[in-house]
Amino acid sequence: GAVVSQHPSRVICKSGTSVKIECRSLDFQATTMFWYRQFPKKSLMLMATSNEGSKATYEQGVEKDKFLINHASLTLSTLTVTSAHPEDSSFYICSAGRATYEQYFGPGTRLTVT
Amino acid sequence: KQEVTQIPAALSVPEGENLVLNCSFTDSAIYNLQWFRQDPGKGLTSLLLIQSSQREQTSGRLNASLDKSSGRSTLYIAASQPGDSATYLCAVMGDGGATNKLIFGTGTLLAVQP
Numbered sequence: 001g002a003v004v005s006q007h008p009s010r011v012i013c014k015s016g017t018s019v020k021i022e023c024r025s026l027d028f029q030a031t032t033m034f035w036y037r038q039f040p041k042k043s044l045m046l047m048a049t050s051n052e053g054s055k056a057t058y059e060q061g062v063e064k065d066k067f068l069i070n071h072a073s074l075t076l077s078t079l080t081v082t083s084a085h086p087e088d089s090s091f092y093i094c095s096a097g098r099a100t101y102e103q104y105f106g107p108g109t110r111l112t113v114t
Numbered sequence: 115k116q117e118v119t120q121i122p123a124a125l126s127v128p129e130g131e132n133l134v135l136n137c138s139f140t141d142s143a144i145y146n147l148q149w150f151r152q153d154p155g156k157g158l159t160s161l162l163l164i165q166s167s168q169r170e171q172t173s174g175r176l177n178a179s180l181d182k183s184s185g186r187s188t189l190y191i192a193a194s195q196p197g198d199s200a201t202y203l204c205a206v207m208g209d210g211g212a213t214n215k216l217i218f219g220t221g222t223l224l225a226v227q228p
Contacts, residue, residue, distance in 0.1 A: 006157075034215070034216070036218075041223075042220075042221075043203060043218045043219060043220050043221050044158075044203070044205075044218040045218075046215055046216070046217070049215065091155075093157055093158070095216075101145055101146060101207060101214055103207075103216060105150075105157050105158040105160075106157055107156065107157035108155075108156065108157045110155065
């Protein structure tokens with residue numbers, strides 16, 4: 001149990017376009033989902049925390065208008081990178097909280113903006 | 115603000131050696147500490163989770179210890195194998211509030227030479 005999926009696993013888009021990444025908890029309900037960004041050979045940086053049915057809480061320095069997060073149901077959260085630019089290229093990982101102190105991670109999405 | 119540091123940043127050992135990875139954190143008010151493994155371009159695999167009240171956890175050839183008061187954790191890998199080659203990340207979860215964030219360390223890139 002406690003499986004989290006992400007879609008797509010890889011995406012290449014042109015500069016100026018928007019890209020949506022989905023994060024799903026497949027076999028449990030997640031009241032909280034987290035979005036992380038990982039630069040090459042770097043650690044994971046928390047971008048935002050989203051709770052089902054409410055606005056996401058963004059970490060300092062993360063542009064909420066740039067990275068739109070929607071947590072419409074207890075099993076789905078989406079991250080939309082708006083007007084993507086090459087500097088947005090990165091590995092994006094989500095996690096889903098099954099209980100207050102448990103998080104399960106998705107396999108990640110590699111975004112490349114050309 | 116919690117900061118998590120891992121030493122060394124990179125480590126190369128011959129197959130069969132025992133090794134220790136280190137993780138330190140600045141704020142001892144943690145709920146738990148987790149060690150993860152990440153293969154290149156992949157998501158995270160949870161290895162061991164230590165609750166703040168525990169001193170160590172063991173799984174197969176892996177042993178993780180926690181000294182909460184000094185802000186340190188170690189991951190001991192016995193009889194290393196080439197398949198252990200990966201990046202190892204530690205992460206701490208704060209002890210406060212309903213939505214607990216994971217703060218990740220800087221990672222240790224391990225290469226086990228056959």
